[in-house]
Amino acid sequence: MSSLVLVALGFTAFFLGYKFYSKYISLNLFEINKPVVTPSHSMRDGVDYYSTKKHILFGHHFTSIAGAAPIIGPCVAAYWGWLPALLWILIGTVFMGAVHDFGALVVSVKEQGRSIADITSSVINKRVRLMFLIFVLLLVWLVLAVFAMAIADLFVSVPTSIIPVNIQIIIALIMGMLLNKKNINGLSLSLGSVALLYFFVWVGSNNPVILNDSFTIAESKNIWIILLFIYSSIASLLPVWVLLQPRDYINSHLLFIGLALLFLGVIIAQPIVSAPAIRPLSDSNSPSLFPLLFVTIACGAISGFHGLVASGTTSKQLENISDSRMIGYGGMLGEGTLALISTIAAVAGISLVGHATLPSNGYVADLDWSKYYATWEHASGNKAAAFVLGGGALLKSIGIPQSFANTLMAVLVISFAATTLDTATRIQRFILKEFGKATSINFLLNKYLATLIAVIPALLMAFWNIEDPSSGQSKQAGWVLWPIFGASNQMLAALTLMVLTLYFWEKRKPVLPLLVPLIILLVITFSALSVNAISFYKVNNTLFILTILLILLIIWMLFEGINKMIIVKNSK
Numbered sequence: 148m149s150s151l152v153l154v155a156l157g158f159t160a161f162f163l164g165y166k167f168y169s170k171y172i173s174l175n176l177f178e179i180n181k182p183v184v185t186p187s188h189s190m191r192d193g194v195d196y197y198s199t200k201k202h203i204l205f206g207h208h209f210t211s212i213a214g215a216a217p218i219i220g221p222c223v224a225a226y227w228g229w230l231p232a233l234l235w236i237l238i239g240t241v242f243m244g245a246v247h248d249f250g251a252l253v254v255s256v257k258e259q260g261r262s263i264a265d266i267t268s269s270v271i272n273k274r275v276r277l278m279f280l281i282f283v284l285l286l287v288w289l290v291l292a293v294f295a296m297a298i299a300d301l302f303v304s305v306p307t308s309i310i311p312v313n314i315q316i317i318i319a320l321i322m323g324m325l326l327n328k329k330n331i332n333g334l335s336l337s338l339g340s341v342a343l344l345y346f347f348v349w350v351g352s353n354n355p356v357i358l359n360d361s362f363t364i365a366e367s368k369n370i371w372i373i374l375l376f377i378y379s380s381i382a383s384l385l386p387v388w389v390l391l392q393p394r395d396y397i398n399s400h401l402l403f404i405g406l407a408l409l410f411l412g413v414i415i416a417q418p419i420v421s422a423p424a425i426r427p428l429s430d431s432n433s434p435s436l437f438p439l440l441f442v443t444i445a446c447g448a449i450s451g452f453h454g455l456v457a458s459g460t461t462s463k464q465l466e467n468i469s470d471s472r473m474i475g476y477g478g479m480l481g482e483g484t485l486a487l488i489s490t491i492a493a494v495a496g497i498s499l500v501g502h503a504t505l506p507s508n509g510y511v512a513d514l515d516w517s518k519y520y521a522t523w524e525h526a527s528g529n530k531a532a533a534f535v536l537g538g539g540a541l542l543k544s545i546g547i548p549q550s551f552a553n554t555l556m557a558v559l560v561i562s563f564a565a566t567t568l569d570t571a572t573r574i575q576r577f578i579l580k581e582f583g584k585a586t587s588i589n590f591l592l593n594k595y596l597a598t599l600i601a602v603i604p605a606l607l608m609a610f611w612n613i614e615d616p617s618s619g620q621s622k623q624a625g626w627v628l629w630p631i632f633g634a635s636n637q638m639l640a641a642l643t644l645m646v647l648t649l650y651f652w653e654k655r656k657p658v659l660p661l662l663v664p665l666i667i668l669l670v671i672t673f674s675a676l677s678v679n680a681i682s683f684y685k686v687n688n689t690l691f692i693l694t695i696l697l698i699l700l701i702i703w704m705l706f707e708g709i710n711k712m713i714i715v716k717n718s719k
Contacts, residue, residue, distance in 0.1 A: 148420045150413050150495035153233060157487040161480045164241035169476040172246060176656050177253045183468040186260035194386045195573075196260065196463045201470040202334070206399030207392055207570075208461045209478045212248070212453045213402065214567030215297050215531060215560050216446035217486040220633075222533040224443045225493035225516070226526040227436050230424040232490050235441060239448025240483030243664040247640055248453045249475035250647040250661060255458035256465055262458045262574075263643050265581045270649050271711050273585070275704065279642060280582045282700065283455065286635050287575045290452060291379070291605035292625035293632065294568045297531075298561050299371035303364055305535070305557035306355035307550065311347040312561050316378075318343060319394035327388050337393075341400045345555075352554040372609050375568060376602045382569035383576060384598060387464060391570070398562050402485070405559050409488045412496075412541030422494035422516040434523055438674040442633030447486025449664070451639025452571075453479065459574035489534050493519075496537030499544060531560050575601035614687060627687075631694060634675040638701060641668035645708045653715050673701055 173179050187198040199207075224232045251263055258266050264283050268276035302309055318340050325331050358367040382390050426433070446452065457475060465471060493516070500514040519533060520526050535556040542552035576597045583591025591597050611624040644665040652658045676698050683691035 150418050150420055150491050153229065153420070153487070153491055153495075154410060154413055156233065157237060157484070160237040160241055161483060164245065165477060165480055168241060169245065169249070169472055172249065172660050173472045173476075176651060176658070176660060177250065177471070178656075179253060179468050179471055181468075183257060185256050185465050185468060186462065187464050187466060190260060190463075193388075195460070195577075197387050198466045199387075199392060199464040201466060201473060203392055203396050204461065204464050204466070204470070205474050205478060206337075206396035207387075207464070208395075208456065208474050209481045210395040210398040210402065210563055210566045211456045211460065211570040212446065212450070212478060212567075213482045213485050213563050214294060214446065215564040216450070216452075216567075217444075217482050218489045218534045218560055219297075219531050220444040220447050221486045221489040222493045222531055223527050224440050225422060225490060225533065226426065226520045226523060227440055228425040229420055229422045229490065229494040231436060231440050232444060232494075233487075235444055235448050236483055236486045236490065239444075240479055240486070242660075243667070244449035244453070244483070244640075245476040245479035246660050246664060247449055247644055247647075248457050248479045249471065250651075251454035251643055252457035252462055252465070252471045252475040253468070254647060254650055255462035256468055256471065260458075260463045262577060262581060263454050263646055264578065265585075266458075266650070267646050268585075270646050270653075271707055275707050277582075277585055278700065278704070280578060280585060282635075282642075283578050283639065284575070284582065286451070286632075286639060287455070287571050287578065287601075288605045288608060289625065289628055289632055289635070290571050291376075291568065291575070291602065292608035292623075293628075294564045294571070295372050295375045295379075295605065296368070296609050296623060296625050298375055298564050298568070299368040301531075301557055301561050301564075302371045303358075303367050305554065306357045307351045307353075307554040308557040308561055309356040310351035310354060311344060311554070311558050312565070314347045315344055315394065315397065315562065316390070319390055319397055322397065323389045323393040326393060337396050337400050340393075340397045341404060344397065344401065348555050348558055349551060351558075352548075352550045369610065372606070375565070376606050378565075379569040379572040380598050380602050383573035383601075384594065387460070391460075391573075392464075395566055398566055401562060402481075402559065405555065406484060406488060408545065408547070409492070409538055409541050412544045413488075413491060416496075416499060416541060416544035418495040418499050418541070420495045421498040422520070426520075435678070438671050438678065441671045442637055442675045444486065445633045445636045447483060447489070449637065449640050449668070451636045451641075451643055454640065454643040455574050455578075456570060459577050460570060488538070492537030492541065493533040496541045497533055499540035500536050534560065572598065572601050613689065627690070628693075631676070631679055631690065631697070634672055634679060635697060637668055637675070638672045638697065641665055641672055641701075642704055644668065645704065649708065649711055649715070652712070669701065669705065673698065676701070 187196055190196045221232055255261060264279040267279045322336055322340055497519055498515040502512045535553060538556045539552040543549050576594060579591045579597040579600055608624045612621045613624050613627050614621055644661050648658050648661040648665055676694050680691060680694040683694055
């Protein structure tokens with residue numbers, strides 16, 4: 148089967164979803180046609196609350212949610228074949244993820260820019276808010292640790308990416324100053340910045356920066372992790388217009404151009420889908436498709452982290468409530484598109500790779516799906532490598548040199564992971580502030596102390612080594628904890644959907660578009676955590692206890708939500 152079929156199915160689903168379904172929920176459920184004074188106007192401070200044009204804010208929101216996860220997840224999930232991954236991406240994005248993101252943004256704007264965790268206090272009760280805040284803090288620390296480690300790994304494995312990624316920061320700072328001080332067309336400036344960045348991609352592809360000459364690979368990764376946390380701390384404290392907005396605006400165009408080139412490569416090369424529709428699961432060592440597929444692809448279908456971005460930074464910059472449809476729903480469709488091309492790269496584009504050296508396989512000629520995905524260990528251990536290899540091959544098919552293509556793929560992954568890194572640091576500061584207010588811990592209200600507390604546990608998680616139950620080897624805690632991230636992320640999405648459902652149900656709105664995804668996610672999350680608990684039992688007590696606590700949290704939150712529904716129903 149031609150990969151063009153997958154492209155056609157994906158684009159058709161996303162177009163219909165935005166044109167019809169998003170319009171329905173925007174008018175009948177979220178009521179964005181009714182004017183609201185947004186917090187960017189009522190609470191403007193020039194740092195976090197700052198009114199922003201929708202096309203620029205779309206760039207921030209899109210690139211903040213479209214980190215490495217919608218690339219990593221589909222690349223790993225391709226192990227089960229192309230059909231389950233494709234269906235989950237399309238159905239999840241249109242009917243679940245986009246609704247979740249859209250709703251979180253709208254409610255936060257209507258509640259003066261408060262986070263979903265904080266809004267829980269008025270929708271359910273204060274004790275649920277406190278537990279929600281604690282859960283979010285733990286999840287974001289894990290996100291920060293893993294994304295910092297992922298970027299450091301790519302810096303070491305693809306040293307040609309270092310120059311363009313770091314030059315991008317300088318370009319974004321200059322662009323932010325120009326946009327704020329001068330009457331300059333933002334689109335033209337951003338496109339010019341992207342062109343300049345492509346030049347430095349070429350420079351980087353010919354000038355790798357390798358620390359391994361002076362340090363070991365492990366030491367090089369640790370140096371990059373420290374530098375990344377220093378960067379994210381500084382970036383999160385700067386006014387949003389200085390770095391966050393312009394860098395994300397550049398990244399959005401970088402991604403759009405990158406996606407266009409990748410899809411052009413698909414059209415020209417028309418690679419055959421070498422993966423089966425569904426993997427024959429005759430191998431007893433193969434992990435179960437359900438529920439693992441649905442937590443492996445999290446950000447490419449639905450992600451609780453998106454609600455944190457929507458209610459953390461995006462809601463504080465929204466100029467008009469009517470812009471929320473394009474930014475909230477449309478931003479998730481953009482991420483779904485990224486997940487779609489990642490899937491195509493893994494199940495079809497990889498067959499265009501002539502040869503490659505794979506970590507566990509060594510040199511491989513005529514690479515295809517069956518060789519790359521021969522074992523679960525290789526598929527899950529190499530994460531975004533299928534995107535870099537397969538995507539690079541698609542770019543090569545349109546005449547782009549291999550070295551430049553691979554560097555560009557790495558820059559795409561790193562740029563969006565870095566965006567998520569400093570956005571998550573800023574969000575963690577907001578959450579710590581809300582936690583400080585809820586518990587009367589006043590020093591958390593200081594943004595500098597809150598920033599330190601936001602990054603130090605994540606830094607420790609990146610350096611702390613614990614035993615990996617799957618291999619018995621000592622690994623960084625972030626990577627060992629990663630298997631429960633997907634389930635925890637989906638759990639957060641379920642909790643967010645519960646808050647949104649109760650919020651609009653109390654206002655007598657049609658809540659089925661929220662309730663159905665909520666029920667599906669509760670089943671997925673509970674099943675996934677149960678599978679994890681069984682695998683961790685008597686193997687890793689820390690992970691087992693943590694998983695059991697998450698299961699109990701689901702049960703407790705569900706009880707609180709049902710109790711609130713009964714109270715609301717009885718009051719009607």
